[in-house]
Amino acid sequence: MLFSPIKPMIVxxxxxxxxDDGFIFEPKWDGWRILLHKEGSRIEAYTRSGHVVTSKFPxxxxxxxxxxxxxxxxxxEGVCIRDGRSVFDDFSYRCRISDSAKINAAxxxxxVSFIAFDVLLSSSEHLYExxxxxxxxLTELISGTDVITPTVFIEERGKDLSAWSKDRDMEGIVAKRKDSKYLLGAETKDWIKIKNPKTIDTIILGYRTEPQFGIVIGLHFKTIKYKPVGIVETGFQEAEKRAFLEIARQLHTKQEKQTQWIEPKLCCRIQYLERxxxxxLLDAMFKGFLLDKDPEECYWTY
Known part of the structure; x- marks a missing residue:
């Protein structure tokens, strides 16, 4: 198991x-799942898919x-902390770069910090504990520093931790049964993630009416504008659909299969759980049209 790819337990x-007094509750950090293997002075970092990324993290x-x-x-969880919360895109940047000069600047x-939440092996295996x-x-094995520290957790009071995570604009919480074993590569209800819904203002790039009504939403990024980021099919009232279609007919550009693209002049607010x-954006829900919103202002919130 040591210094070989491992499929981690899935939430x-x-x-x-x-x-629930049978559970502990942890903050859900927004980064990449990283398994650290250590023996003596050697340490290696593996992604959840088994890639070795040690060289990216001096x-x-x-x-x-x-x-x-x-x-x-x-x-x-490998994370980059900015303004008191973990920022997914910052850690993804660290994982993308390979040039040594860029890594040193980063x-x-x-x-980067590594938030440890479980131990699979020390002097013996602990999977079935x-x-x-x-x-x-874990608390005994790690002396917490800015680079590596055990995650905080509380017992029983998941609602309190959820409220705390929302106040800090964090991704959510994870609930874990106190008596759960570590099942490699398995997904069970022993570990449950409860994500905080997020809202974002997006540009409407197109729509479809078959097999059901949905709008294609987009955002501006640092390197690309009007990038499609999902299709929203829920949250609409019938009156909203009719009003949208009446306006959209005046903005038609090209048709591709089931998608009718339109001029990017309309904006809407959506709620989503994951990306x-x-x-x-996944599990996206329509929350309302933004008639006074300038499409140029709809940027991904880094």
Whole structure:
């Protein structure tokens, strides 16, 4: 298991925060899942898909001394903290760059931290120990620093932690059964993520009426404008659909299969739960048209 790719345990999606004395609750950090393998003075970082990315994070040399055991496999979230919260795009940037000069510059502009939330191995394997015991081991194994630290968690009070995460504009929380084993590559309801809905103002780039009504939404990014980021099919009232179609007919440009593209002059607010690495917004819901919004102002919020 040491220094070989491992498929981490998968978190399933939940709906609402809850209280339960059989669970612990952690903040959901917004970064990349990273498994750290350490033996002696050697440390390696693996992504959830098994790629070795150690060379991208010179900070890991500092982390070695903070792991107080000769051998360890730690399940972590790699993050970049900005203004008190983790920023997904900052960490993705660190994962994209390979040039040594850019990496050295990013040590200052995009410093990385590894938030450890589980231990799979130290002097022996811990996969079949209850989570609560693994949490206790984790606290003993790591001396917290800016580079690596155990995640905070509370017992029973998931609703309180959810409210705390919303106040800080964080991604959400994760609920985990205290007695759960670590099941490699498995997805079970022992680990549940409850994400905070986010809203964003988008440009309407097109629409379709078959197989059901939906609008194509887009955003501006630093390197590209009017990038499609999803299709929204829920949240519309019939009157809103009719009003939109009446206006959209005057803005038609080209038709491609089921999509009618329009001039990018209309904006709307949507709510979403997740986004992919390529900024496609998932579980998106229409919240309202923005008649006075300038499409030039609809940028991805980095």
């Amino acid at each position: 399933t999606m939940g709906n609402e925060a809850f209280d 900070e890991l040399k500092e982390a070695i001394a903070s792991i107080k055991t000769n051998t360890a496999i730690l399940d972590c 040590l200052r502009t995009h410093p 209850p989570l609560k015991a693994r949490k206790e081991r 992919t690495d390529h900024h496609q």
